[in-house]
Amino acid sequence: MSVEAPLAVAGYFAGRPISLITFLIIPLAMKRIGIADTTFARVDMARAAISVIKNEASAEIIRYTVPGIKDLPVAAKKLMDEEKCDIVMALGMPGPADKDKMCAHEASTGLIAAQLMTNRHIIEVFVHEDEAPDERTLASLAKRRTEEHALNAVRLLYHPEMLTRLAGTGQRQGYEDAGPIESSSGGHLGH
Amino acid sequence: MSVEAPLAVAGYFAGRPISLITFLIIPLAMKRIGIADTTFARVDMARAAISVIKNEASAEIIRYTVPGIKDLPVAAKKLMDEEKCDIVMALGMPGPADKDKMCAHEASTGLIAAQLMTNRHIIEVFVHEDEAPDERTLASLAKRRTEEHALNAVRLLYHPEMLTRLAGTGQRQGYEDAGPIESSSGGHLGH
Amino acid sequence: MSVEAPLAVAGYFAGRPISLITFLIIPLAMKRIGIADTTFARVDMARAAISVIKNEASAEIIRYTVPGIKDLPVAAKKLMDEEKCDIVMALGMPGPADKDKMCAHEASTGLIAAQLMTNRHIIEVFVHEDEAPDERTLASLAKRRTEEHALNAVRLLYHPEMLTRLAGTGQRQGYEDAGPIESSSGGHLGH
Amino acid sequence: MSVEAPLAVAGYFAGRPISLITFLIIPLAMKRIGIADTTFARVDMARAAISVIKNEASAEIIRYTVPGIKDLPVAAKKLMDEEKCDIVMALGMPGPADKDKMCAHEASTGLIAAQLMTNRHIIEVFVHEDEAPDERTLASLAKRRTEEHALNAVRLLYHPEMLTRLAGTGQRQGYEDAGPIESSSGGHLGH
Amino acid sequence: MSVEAPLAVAGYFAGRPISLITFLIIPLAMKRIGIADTTFARVDMARAAISVIKNEASAEIIRYTVPGIKDLPVAAKKLMDEEKCDIVMALGMPGPADKDKMCAHEASTGLIAAQLMTNRHIIEVFVHEDEAPDERTLASLAKRRTEEHALNAVRLLYHPEMLTRLAGTGQRQGYEDAGPIESSSGGHLGH
Numbered sequence: 001m002s003v004e005a006p007l008a009v010a011g012y013f014a015g016r017p018i019s020l021i022t023f024l025i026i027p028l029a030m031k032r033i034g035i036a037d038t039t040f041a042r043v044d045m046a047r048a049a050i051s052v053i054k055n056e057a058s059a060e061i062i063r064y065t066v067p068g069i070k071d072l073p074v075a076a077k078k079l080m081d082e083e084k085c086d087i088v089m090a091l092g093m094p095g096p097a098d099k100d101k102m103c104a105h106e107a108s109t110g111l112i113a114a115q116l117m118t119n120r121h122i123i124e125v126f127v128h129e130d131e132a133p134d135e136r137t138l139a140s141l142a143k144r145r146t147e148e149h150a151l152n153a154v155r156l157l158y159h160p161e162m163l164t165r166l167a168g169t170g171q172r173q174g175y176e177d178a179g180p181i182e183s184s185s186g187g188h189l190g191h
Numbered sequence: 192m193s194v195e196a197p198l199a200v201a202g203y204f205a206g207r208p209i210s211l212i213t214f215l216i217i218p219l220a221m222k223r224i225g226i227a228d229t230t231f232a233r234v235d236m237a238r239a240a241i242s243v244i245k246n247e248a249s250a251e252i253i254r255y256t257v258p259g260i261k262d263l264p265v266a267a268k269k270l271m272d273e274e275k276c277d278i279v280m281a282l283g284m285p286g287p288a289d290k291d292k293m294c295a296h297e298a299s300t301g302l303i304a305a306q307l308m309t310n311r312h313i314i315e316v317f318v319h320e321d322e323a324p325d326e327r328t329l330a331s332l333a334k335r336r337t338e339e340h341a342l343n344a345v346r347l348l349y350h351p352e353m354l355t356r357l358a359g360t361g362q363r364q365g366y367e368d369a370g371p372i373e374s375s376s377g378g379h380l381g382h
Numbered sequence: 383m384s385v386e387a388p389l390a391v392a393g394y395f396a397g398r399p400i401s402l403i404t405f406l407i408i409p410l411a412m413k414r415i416g417i418a419d420t421t422f423a424r425v426d427m428a429r430a431a432i433s434v435i436k437n438e439a440s441a442e443i444i445r446y447t448v449p450g451i452k453d454l455p456v457a458a459k460k461l462m463d464e465e466k467c468d469i470v471m472a473l474g475m476p477g478p479a480d481k482d483k484m485c486a487h488e489a490s491t492g493l494i495a496a497q498l499m500t501n502r503h504i505i506e507v508f509v510h511e512d513e514a515p516d517e518r519t520l521a522s523l524a525k526r527r528t529e530e531h532a533l534n535a536v537r538l539l540y541h542p543e544m545l546t547r548l549a550g551t552g553q554r555q556g557y558e559d560a561g562p563i564e565s566s567s568g569g570h571l572g573h
Numbered sequence: 574m575s576v577e578a579p580l581a582v583a584g585y586f587a588g589r590p591i592s593l594i595t596f597l598i599i600p601l602a603m604k605r606i607g608i609a610d611t612t613f614a615r616v617d618m619a620r621a622a623i624s625v626i627k628n629e630a631s632a633e634i635i636r637y638t639v640p641g642i643k644d645l646p647v648a649a650k651k652l653m654d655e656e657k658c659d660i661v662m663a664l665g666m667p668g669p670a671d672k673d674k675m676c677a678h679e680a681s682t683g684l685i686a687a688q689l690m691t692n693r694h695i696i697e698v699f700v701h702e703d704e705a706p707d708e709r710t711l712a713s714l715a716k717r718r719t720e721e722h723a724l725n726a727v728r729l730l731y732h733p734e735m736l737t738r739l740a741g742t743g744q745r746q747g748y749e750d751a752g753p754i755e756s757s758s759g760g761h762l763g764h
Numbered sequence: 765m766s767v768e769a770p771l772a773v774a775g776y777f778a779g780r781p782i783s784l785i786t787f788l789i790i791p792l793a794m795k796r797i798g799i800a801d802t803t804f805a806r807v808d809m810a811r812a813a814i815s816v817i818k819n820e821a822s823a824e825i826i827r828y829t830v831p832g833i834k835d836l837p838v839a840a841k842k843l844m845d846e847e848k849c850d851i852v853m854a855l856g857m858p859g860p861a862d863k864d865k866m867c868a869h870e871a872s873t874g875l876i877a878a879q880l881m882t883n884r885h886i887i888e889v890f891v892h893e894d895e896a897p898d899e900r901t902l903a904s905l906a907k908r909r910t911e912e913h914a915l916n917a918v919r920l921l922y923h924p925e926m927l928t929r930l931a932g933t934g935q936r937q938g939y940e941d942a943g944p945i946e947s948s949s950g951g952h953l954g955h
Contacts (some may be wrong), residue, residue, distance in 0.1 A: 037931050042945045044932030065914045065927040067935065069874065070888060074879035081883055099892065102869055105293055108261065110876035112301035115265035116308060117880060119272055119936075124261060128290065139947035152230075152258045163256040167228050168235035171258065181233045183330035203422060275573035296484055299452065304491035306456035310463055315452060319481065343421075343449045355447040358419050362449065372424045375520035487675055487726075490643065494683035497647035498690060501654055506643060510672065534640045539677035545638040549610050551642065563615045565712035611862045677864055681834065685874035688838035689881060692845055697834060701863065724805075725831045736829040740801050742806030744831065756903035 031059045034079030034088035040068040041093035043142040052150035080118045088122045088155050089165030096130040125149045145174030194246040222250040225270030225279035232284040234333040242342035264301030271309045279313045287321040316340045336365030413441040416461030416470035422450040423475035427522040434532035454494030462500045469502045478512040507531045527556030604632040607652030613641040614666035616715040625723035646683030649671035653691045661695045669703040698722045718747030774866045794825040797853035798843030804832040805857035807906040816914035837874030844882045849920050860894040889913045909938030
């Protein structure tokens with residue numbers, strides 16, 4: 001796992017040289033965001049995620065690449081348990097076959113279990129190969145969905161109140177938002 | 192997470208000023224209800240839930256909004272482990288596609304696991320986008336089902352005996368109740 | 383949760399008044415059977431279960447009613463962890479739609495997990511709404527299956543050797559038994 | 574649960590009477606094999622398993638019968654946690670309907686979870702009612718598959734190297750073995 | 765389980781005889797790779813895996829053969845908990861029927877759970893019998909996929925940065941790589 005840390009804090013602080021202890025404490029206070037991605041995916045989704053996170057927050061980013069989406073649950077859990085990440089993004093591109101759908105289901109189930117074991121969020125960003133009519137559109141979709149979910153990760157970590165403001169408004173990632181809908185006044189549903 | 196607390200108890204009690212310690216003990220005795228909802232949903236289901244709970248009980252309500260239904264299991268677990276909620280409502284509106292059904296299944300499985308890990312109830316309120324013929328009816332259904340399940344949450348927490356009185360009576364949430372059925376006297380089922 | 387306890391043991395035992403301590407020890411030695419049921423079901427299955435158990439055994443019965451079958455796993459686990467039940471019956475009537483089948487699957491998975499976490503049995507009694515041609519037959523089926531499984535619960539708790547005597551005999555609950563089958567003497571199965 | 578123990582070791586050993594302590598240590602060193610079966614099955618599969626195990630090994634056999642296959646996971650776990658079994662065979666005959674297939678899936682998932690919680694093997698022997706054209710063939714299949722898997726259980730416990738010798742050779746239980754296949758020398762698979 | 769250890773380090777080191785303690789410490793520092801395979805598979809996939817690992821790394825290899833893929837999760841977990849493996853490869857060949865697909869799904873779910881319980885990777889290599897038109901091609905596919913995933917296991921353990929270099933490049937195991945795709949510049953996806 002490679003750590004993309006922001007410029008190390010060094011030199012003098014308040015007129016006094018920063019000791020080693022001070023130096024060690026500062027990075028610990030900084031939030032850590034894990035990025036787990038795959039060699040199976042056909043788009044470098046992690047690059048899109050890292051770019052958004054660097055724009056939006058001053059966090060340490062730890063990236064961890066595994067072969068396929070079924071390797072993501074333990075990768076995400078290791079990022080939390082061993083690399084002390086506060087949140088993880090799990091990026092993958094399942095294939096179009098039935099077998100691939102099943103793989104995605106198994107990976108998702110594992111990602112949810114990993115969250116329950118750590119009490120921390122894993123933002124799953126899966127782009128299915130059959131979601132777009134051609135490769136260029138698929139790549140655009142993958143990039144855009146990853147970017148929008150990177151924003152969600154930052155909000156969960158730093159600005160949860162921003163998500164509450166968007167609650168029930170039909171947000172979509174990678175597509176246009178569906179938007180909110182209004183209930184009819186006197187509707188009554190039969191059985 | 193934002194806490195919607197009832198009016199703070201302050202001033203004098205039994206002719207004596209309430210000390211800080213007394214003040215801290217009182218809120219602990221009050222039940223805490225978590226509301227986990229999503230930005231994906233197209234209806235502000237949490238508003239409907241909060242409104243019913245405020246009418247029915249004097250509880251602290253802690254709301255936590257996440258992007259989608261797959262983020263609800265860990266959100267609910269955090270509400271219980273970190274915010275000490277006694278019960279949680281998990282509100283979501285899965286889309287109509289096969290992939291969305293699978294997401295709902297994964298979320299439900301996670302919500303059940305979170306309950307088993309905490310020994311506390313999570314009332315799942317999912318409204319599927321294909322449950323209603325048009326958007327207005329869908330919104331009404333979402334509002335009504337959430338309200339009726341908010342009542343269930345209050346009953347589980349404060350009046351479990353009211354649920355036992357309704358046992359086996361075909362209660363439905365969002366639709367008309369199905370009602371109880373009677374067994375035939377001398378029926379005999381072949382193999 | 384309401385406890386249906388047998389007549390309290392009080393007064394004199396062996397010519398000496400029963401002390402509080404004795405009184406507390408006796409109920410602890412008595413087996414406790416939990417009944418978890420739902421308001422969604424259209425038949426009061428718990429009544430059928432309780433009636434059989436009272437006939438067959440001298441156990442404390444603790445009943446706990448929840449809204450639907452997905453609330454049963456944690457209800458059963460609470461009956462075991464908090465109410466110290468030795469066994470639990472989980473009673474429910476899933477609807478006929480695909481979504482209902484999925485709910486039943488999720489509930490069953492959770493019930494099995496709850497058993498593995500507690501090392502105690504949960505006898506699941508689910509009656510699917512599409513198992514019978516009409517409501518009266520459905521209600522009869524629900525009642526009969528519950529009664530036969532209540533007998534299974536009593537056997538597991540008090541007479542496990544009775545189940546071993548019935549092993550491999552094609553027992554069915556709610557329907558006629560399928561019965562045992564005999565193998566052919568010289569059969570040989572191709573690939 | 575009934576224990577079918579081999580003849581108790583008693584009397585004199587090396588010219589000295591065997592003390593109680595010696596007597597207690599010897600059975601502990603003996604392997605314990607659990608057999609979990611059901612009253613739902615239409616064939617006494619446990620009998621077939623016990624017969625093979627007695628021929629092949631000098632183990633204590635503990636049998637535990639439950640109503641159906643969904644009760645097998647906790648039965649197997651109890652056999653390991655409470656009866657200290659070193660391995661368990663879980664025997665069942667799922668019915669032919671879709672609902673039965675789902676039951677089998679839930680039971681299998683639970684059996685795998687029980688193994689992960691105990692770090693011991695559970696050999697699942699399930700015979701589906703629609704695997705054979707008639708009842709006699711079905712019963713033969715059930716008997717034969719159970720016998721061959723009983724051999725597997727003995728090998729896992731006493732002779733794991735025998736399984737490694739058979740690795741990749743297409744072994745089947747209840748049917749003829751599929752056998753090994755050879756790779757083509759210069760094959761190349763397109764995408 | 766059989767250990768295929770590299771040549772034992774013995775004799776003199778830096779002019780002094782290597783003591784027993786030194787001898788015991790050195791192998792502990794060496795990485796341990798577990799190989800779990802099945803007698804059900806029709807190809808000796810473990811041989812292909814071991815050959816690649818021996819070429820690429822100086823690790824101890826512990827092999828453990830079980831009957832079928834549903835036995836792989838606990839086998840992999842035992843390899844990690846009892847044999848202290850740092851990573852495990854789980855090799856299997858599910859059959860072509862619906863029932864076999866379900867077995868593979870259950871095994872995969874268990875393998876992911878085992879990883880989350882141990883925080884170590886299990887590289888699943890499953891080759892479905894219906895992935896190739898004939899037996900020779902199937903055997904070639906099994907061999908090639910196993911070899912490529914053995915390389916992935918070595919990379920995860922020794923050279924994780926090599927996987928990050930391949931992130932998002934559409935790697936496939938057993939087939940030709942799919943390769944990376946480029947996003948269109950100004951694409952915009954409707955809802």
